[in-house]
Amino acid sequence: MNFTPLFKPKTIAVAGVSLSNERHPANVIYNKTHLRYPVKVYPVNPKGGTFKRDRVYRSMDEISGPIDLAVIAVRADHVPEILAQCIRRNVGGAVIVSGGFAEIGRVDLQEQITAMAREANFPFIGPNCLGIYAPGHFDTFFLPGERLVRPTPGPVGFVSQSGGVLVDQMVKFTEQGLGLSLAVSIGNKALIREIDLLRHLASDPETRVIAFYVEGFGRNEGRAFVELAAGIPKPVVILKAGKTTEGSRAVSSHTASLAGDYRVFSDVLAQHGIVEARSEFELTCFCESLSHYPRGIDGNVGIITVSGGHGALASDVCAGLGLRVPRLSEAVQRELRAGLSDNIRDIASLGNPVDLTGSAVDEDFVAALSVLSQAREVDSVLLLLLPYSPGISSDLGARLSYVHQQNGKPLVAYVPHVEKYRILIEGFELNNVPVASSIDGAAFMMEAMRRCRPC
Amino acid sequence: MLSADGVGIMEAARPQGWVLEPEALRLLEMSGVPVPRFAWARSPAETVEAAAGIGYPVVAKVVSPQILHKSDVQGVQPGIADSGGLTDAYERFSRLPGFEGVIVAEMLSGRELIVGAKHDFQFGPVILLGIGGTAVEVYQDTATRMAPLKASDVQSMLGCLRGRRLLTGHRGAAAVNLSQLTETVLRFSDLVMALGDRIDSIDLNPVFCSSERCVVADARIMLAR
Numbered sequence: 001m002n003f004t005p006l007f008k009p010k011t012i013a014v015a016g017v018s019l020s021n022e023r024h025p026a027n028v029i030y031n032k033t034h035l036r037y038p039v040k041v042y043p044v045n046p047k048g049g050t051f052k053r054d055r056v057y058r059s060m061d062e063i064s065g066p067i068d069l070a071v072i073a074v075r076a077d078h079v080p081e082i083l084a085q086c087i088r089r090n091v092g093g094a095v096i097v098s099g100g101f102a103e104i105g106r107v108d109l110q111e112q113i114t115a116m117a118r119e120a121n122f123p124f125i126g127p128n129c130l131g132i133y134a135p136g137h138f139d140t141f142f143l144p145g146e147r148l149v150r151p152t153p154g155p156v157g158f159v160s161q162s163g164g165v166l167v168d169q170m171v172k173f174t175e176q177g178l179g180l181s182l183a184v185s186i187g188n189k190a191l192i193r194e195i196d197l198l199r200h201l202a203s204d205p206e207t208r209v210i211a212f213y214v215e216g217f218g219r220n221e222g223r224a225f226v227e228l229a230a231g232i233p234k235p236v237v238i239l240k241a242g243k244t245t246e247g248s249r250a251v252s253s254h255t256a257s258l259a260g261d262y263r264v265f266s267d268v269l270a271q272h273g274i275v276e277a278r279s280e281f282e283l284t285c286f287c288e289s290l291s292h293y294p295r296g297i298d299g300n301v302g303i304i305t306v307s308g309g310h311g312a313l314a315s316d317v318c319a320g321l322g323l324r325v326p327r328l329s330e331a332v333q334r335e336l337r338a339g340l341s342d343n344i345r346d347i348a349s350l351g352n353p354v355d356l357t358g359s360a361v362d363e364d365f366v367a368a369l370s371v372l373s374q375a376r377e378v379d380s381v382l383l384l385l386l387p388y389s390p391g392i393s394s395d396l397g398a399r400l401s402y403v404h405q406q407n408g409k410p411l412v413a414y415v416p417h418v419e420k421y422r423i424l425i426e427g428f429e430l431n432n433v434p435v436a437s438s439i440d441g442a443a444f445m446m447e448a449m450r451r452c453r454p455c
Numbered sequence: 456m457l458s459a460d461g462v463g464i465m466e467a468a469r470p471q472g473w474v475l476e477p478e479a480l481r482l483l484e485m486s487g488v489p490v491p492r493f494a495w496a497r498s499p500a501e502t503v504e505a506a507a508g509i510g511y512p513v514v515a516k517v518v519s520p521q522i523l524h525k526s527d528v529q530g531v532q533p534g535i536a537d538s539g540g541l542t543d544a545y546e547r548f549s550r551l552p553g554f555e556g557v558i559v560a561e562m563l564s565g566r567e568l569i570v571g572a573k574h575d576f577q578f579g580p581v582i583l584l585g586i587g588g589t590a591v592e593v594y595q596d597t598a599t600r601m602a603p604l605k606a607s608d609v610q611s612m613l614g615c616l617r618g619r620r621l622l623t624g625h626r627g628a629a630a631v632n633l634s635q636l637t638e639t640v641l642r643f644s645d646l647v648m649a650l651g652d653r654i655d656s657i658d659l660n661p662v663f664c665s666s667e668r669c670v671v672a673d674a675r676i677m678l679a680r
Contacts, residue, residue, distance in 0.1 A: 222577030223601065253656040253677055254591050255571025259583045259599045264575050267599040267615075271608060454611075 001123040001192075003200050005092020007134055007182055009039055009068035013060060013091070015082045016074040016098075017043035019051055025097055025142030026073035032145045037138040042067070044082075060085035068092040071131065071140045076100030076109055079127065083113050087120040095140045096126035102188050103128050114190045129187025130163035133170070135180050143167065154179015155208035155291040157201035159194055161186055162241075165213045165280075172284045176437075177429060178291065181206040193218075195225045202232045209291045211237040211283060222268065230272040235290035235452050237275045239283045240265055273454040282444050288434045289445035293410040296453030299323040301446055302378035303353035304368050306360055306392075310384045310439065311353030314414075317443040318382070323450060328352045332375045339367030352378075361391035362399060369403045369411070380410040380449065382442055387421050397427020397435075404433055410449060414442040457649040460485060465653050465678070471520040472678050477558050479674035483659075486646040488639055489670045493560035499542040505559040512536050512562050515544040516673075521553030523675070526589075534562065563672050565665030566621055566631050569597065570640055572647040573656040574679065580647050584609065584640060586618040587661040594618070604644040609637045622664070629666035639669045655679045 012033055016026035026043075033041045034054075043051050048058045057063050060070065060082070070086045072079055076098050086094055101110035110127065117124050125131055131140030135153040141163075149171040156178060160166035163185040173180065181204060184197055194212055201210045210232070217225060229236045243262045269276045275290065277283035301323050305311040315325045328336070333350040340348055340356070341364055348364075349355040354372070356364050365383075372381050383400065385392065397413070404411040413428050415421055417437035428435045436442035457465070464482050468474040474482065477495035484490045494505035495518060506513045517530035525531050528551055532544040545557050569587030574580055578601050585597025598612035613619055613633070624630035643659065655677040662671050 217577040219576055220579050222575075223579045226578070226601065253571070253573075253658045253675060254569060254660055255573050255583050255658050256656040256677075257592060258569075258585065258595060258597045259571065259573050259575070259581060261576070263597075264573075264578060264581050264599050268578050268581065268601045271600045271611070 001121060001196075003093070003123060005068035006095070006123055006125065007132060007200075009092065009138065011040045011042070011066060011068050012138065013042045013044050013057070013063060013067045013070045015044040015060075015070060015072045017045050017051060017056065019045065019047060019049055019056070024073070026071070028142045028144055029071050029073065029097070029140055033138055036145060039138050060089040060091060063089075066090075066092075070094040071097060073097040073142065076106065076127070080109075080113055080116065083116055083122075083124070087116065087122050091122075093122065094124040095129070095131035096124055097129065097131060097140065097142060098126075099128040101127045101190070110188060110190050117191050123192060124190075125184060125192050126187045127190060130166060130185035133166075133180065133183040141167070149174045151183075152179040153181065153206070155181060155206075156211055156287045157181045157197075157204060157207035157209070158183045158211045158213075159186060159197045159201075160184070160213040161189065161215045162213060163187065169213070169280060169283065172280055173287070176284050176288050178284065178288050181208075193221070195221065195228060198225065198228055198232070198236070202234060207234065208294065209235050209237060209287050211239075211287050213239045213241070213283075215241050222265070226268055226272040226274060229274050230454070233294070235275060235294050235448075237277050237283060237286045237290065237448075238269060239277045239280065270451070271454060273452060275448055275451045281441070285436065285441050285444035286448035286451075288436075289412065289448040290452060292432055292434050293449055294452070295449070296451075297379045297410060297446075297449040299446065299450035300326050300378045300380070302328070302372040302375065302381045303384065304365065304372065304381065305353050305355050305384040306358050306386050306389045307384065308349070308353075308355050310386065311355050314382060314384055314439050314443060315353060317440055318446065321443060321447045321450075323443070323446055325352055326377055328354075328375070328377055332371065332377060336368055336371045339371060340364050358389045359391060360389065362393050362396050364391075365396060366399055366403055369400055370406075373403060373407050373409045373411075380412070380446055382446060383411060383413040384439065384442070385413055385415050385424070387415065387424055392424075394423045395427065397424040397433075398431055399427075401428055401431030401433045405431070410446075412436060412442050412445040414439055457653075458485060461649070465650070468676070468678055472680070473523060474674075474676040474678070475518055475520060475555070476516065476674060477518060479676045480558075480671070482676070483643075483646070483671055483674055486649075487642040488646065488659075489635075489668060490674075491560045491563055491670055491672065493558055495556055496545075496559055497556040499545045502541050502545050502557055502559050503538045506535070506538065506541055509559065509561050513541070514560050514562055515541060515548070516558040516560070517548040517551050517554065518556045518558055519551055519553035520555065522551060560672075563663040563670050565663040565669075567661035568636070568664055568669075569658065569660040570643055570662050570671075571597075571656065571658050571660070572602070572643070572654065574652055574654055580651070582640065582644050582647060584612045585616060586621065591660060602644045603648050604641060606637050606641065609640045631664035632666055632668060635667075635669045636664050639671075652679055
């Protein structure tokens with residue numbers, strides 16, 4: 001199936017636009033696409049007439065010229081008829097927003113539309129979904145634009161079975177400054193399912209990380225999904241719901257009891273190098289990290305800090321996740337010490353965490369990061385940058401990013417996210433170094449890389 | 456592909472929904488999964504004859520299509536030292552429901568592991584490996600992988616176990632033979648792939664692993680419902 005008209009439409013027909021109810025989902029979708037997006041949009045309603053000085057078309061057949069995408073927001077019973085029009089009219093694809101299908105027991109109706117589409121090789125998303133959010137291009141969400149937090153174009157392709165989780169995750173991504181290449185709420189996923197979008201996003205040049213919110217796969221569908229994902233060079237991150245429903249059935253063998261549905265899910269993802277996020281916070285951190293560093297690490301972390309307490313807290317979090325904070329060899333410590341300014345040379349603690357103390361100046365950070373970037377004892381560096389320390393200037397983010405760029409060893413920074421430190425944060429982010437807003441978040445960004453290789 | 460013999464074993468197990476232990480052991484043996492020296496004896500004389508061939512001490516276990524959990528009905532007698540003990544055990548087991556004879560098998564020793572399989576709805580056949588024995592569900596120290604497995608999968612499963620140090624030589628105990636263990640799990644994985652959706656789940660528990668070998672002491676194969 002060709003997904004281009006679905007995700008990059010130039011013309012959109014919205015079926016179900018009401019002439020009297022401004023708040024009808026189809027009206028919300030029509031309004032936002034009509035007013036704010038670079039697409040041509042046609043309202044469709046069998047009654048015809050005019051709407052906001054625009055002609056209302058009685059059916060898809062009345063519209064002249066090509067239609068890339070139909071957004072269908074009519075009562076479930078009317079969906080087959082609209083779908084038939086789309087197929088007859090050679091529309092490129094559809095988003096079926098309408099509910100009232102398998103989720104309320106109307107499996108028959110869902111099977112009917114799926115069979116029609118399959119026979120015609122006609123792609124549709126849904127039913128019972130929010131549909132597509134393509135930053136800067138268009139969206140099919142029946143939520144008013146002013147209510148949404150709208151991520152900018154960016155590296156993450158996100159597919160969610162739940163529309164609610166998708167919209168909320170857009171808030172989380174935006175807070176992290178992380179953009180989207182495409183977001184799709186697949187609802188009942190009657191025709192287009194996770195695996196189809198995995199295949200699509202794998203070949204989409206704008207997507208660098210592919211993320212999913214999954215409630216469950218169909219019979220043997222998980223197997224096909226992980227086998228495909230394992231062969232894709234881009235990181236794949238999955239947040240799974242329903243971790244705790246296992247064990248409720250009586251089982252007759254130890255294996256069936258021990259290998260509950262979620263245990264199997266989690267272990268099989270790890271086996272295939274698919275990154276499991278266990279919470280929405282992990283999902284956000286993992287996507288941020290992996291959009292910069294798509295390759296896995298063993299997880300030997302070097303920590304640079306100006307505060308012993310922060311270094312200890314970060315070490316604890318890292319160890320709890322399964323990362324290591326190895327003690328640095330005498331040789332590396334000697335090299336570190338040689339590069340430090342006179343002020344701190346004798347008071348800095350260099351075993352790892354490397355504690356430069358509150359007297360450190362920019363040059364000390366640059367020197368320490370240069371050494372750790374070369375040291376083979378660590379495969380990543382976690383930088384705890386507390387801008388209250390008076391020797392730190394606003395240039396430091398950019399300067400350290402340049403050191404990182406010399407050899408590419410993954411670097412993650414923690415900087416408190418308040419407005420007055422913005423210039424420091426942007427110094428990192430605009431130079432391709434991810435910045436976390438908490439120690440936990442920074443450790444999760446490290447952990448993402450460790451989970452990104454087959455276990 | 457499952458051999459004709461293997462298909463026969465699975466077909467014969469349909470009435471009770473699981474494979475009788477002597478047949479399960481035979482199926483494993485045919486697949487290259489090590490099992491103890493054992494015999495299925497149908498009379499006291501046959502048990503004594505079997506034990507003479509195996510060598511004392513032996514373990515005796517009841518065979519009955521009505522008894523899935525043998526320990527629950529005192530249907531297992533380990534450490535039998537002579538023919539008197541063996542005929543006593545036979546006599547006792549013969550009063551259990553559905554009695555169809557006795558397994559006489561060599562006594563095994565080593566670390567107790569569990570090797571299992573199940574047909575998962577989302578992922579198809581999966582293999583489980585962990586710390587085994589009767590307390591397996593207390594420790595819950597297991598790792599699961601999608602079958603078929605590679606040798607590296609077995610390595611990583613062992614690495615995931617909290618109790619992995621028990622296997623690599625803890626407090627003076629000899630390390631278990633990891634290459635034998637890996638081989639055993641891989642042969643089992645092949646069998647599981649061949650069985651396909653005929654099975655619901657399989658428990659090999661315990662699998663005794665020593666510094667020399669890994670041998671399946673007990674096998675429970677549940678058919679798909």
